[in-house]
């Protein structure tokens with residue numbers, strides 16, 4: 163099956179399955195049913211069976227799915243059976259947090275280089291990584307076989323950085339800056355938008371509990 167035929171919704175669910183399967187693997191649980199997956203992940207078991215059957219017949223009736231085998235298959239489908247090197251641009255507050263998180267990640271996507279344009283930040287350490295000047299982006303993308311870029315620069319700089327990443331040859335971008343990037347069709351862009359996620363939560367809050375005056379805001 164060609165990966166470009168898989169719907170985006172399925173591709174987004176696969177890492178969710180993978181995370182729980184890895185947890186089961188760590189606990190040495192050999193098999194899991196679609197019912198258990200559904201219960202733990204708050205998904206419909208029929209949907210899970212459909213998603214997984216899409217890639218081949220993994221489940222065995224009455225036994226469920228072999229955890230190790232399913233992990234291997236999903237990693238292969240997601241192309242995570244190889245290490246994918248990632249560059250992060252913008253060693254500020256968010257860039258630091260993400261790079262530090264990376265240090266504890268066991269997954270195969272790994273931040274292997276961090277860049278910044280602000281001279282005092284260049285040469286500083288974030289865990290094992292030394293912040294590099296942005297001028298070294300292209301050369302490092304080539305030498306470290308970097309395929310994905312994470313953008314954590316201010317929104318006014320994000321398009322410029324995206325252009326630099328594309329020019330350097332990366333294939334996909336995770337953008338944290340609150341702007342819509344203009345990119346060519348061969349570059350996949352995912353935007354992580356903390357602010358709109360937070361703002362849209364307001365809609366689901368119960369009516370009638372609003373603070374009535376500005377005074378209450380400062381109490």
Ligand SMILES: NC(=O)c1ccc[n+]([C@@H]2O[C@H](COP(=O)([O-])OP(=O)(O)OC[C@H]3O[C@@H](n4cnc5c(N)ncnc54)[C@H](O)[C@@H]3O)[C@@H](O)[C@H]2O)c1
Nearest residue numbers: 252253254255256278279280314315316317319339354356
């Ligand atoms: N999506 C989210 O969940 C989320 C959450 C917080 C912040 N943000 C966004 O992430 C971005 C970073 O936020 P922050 O709080 O870490 O900002 P910050 O100011 O702490 O860090 C930005 C860093 O980018 C560097 N930089 C600026 N221009 C650059 C360039 N052209 N090339 C390389 N480096 C450059 C700066 O020197 C600085 O170190 C902002 O766009 C912000 O709106 C997103």
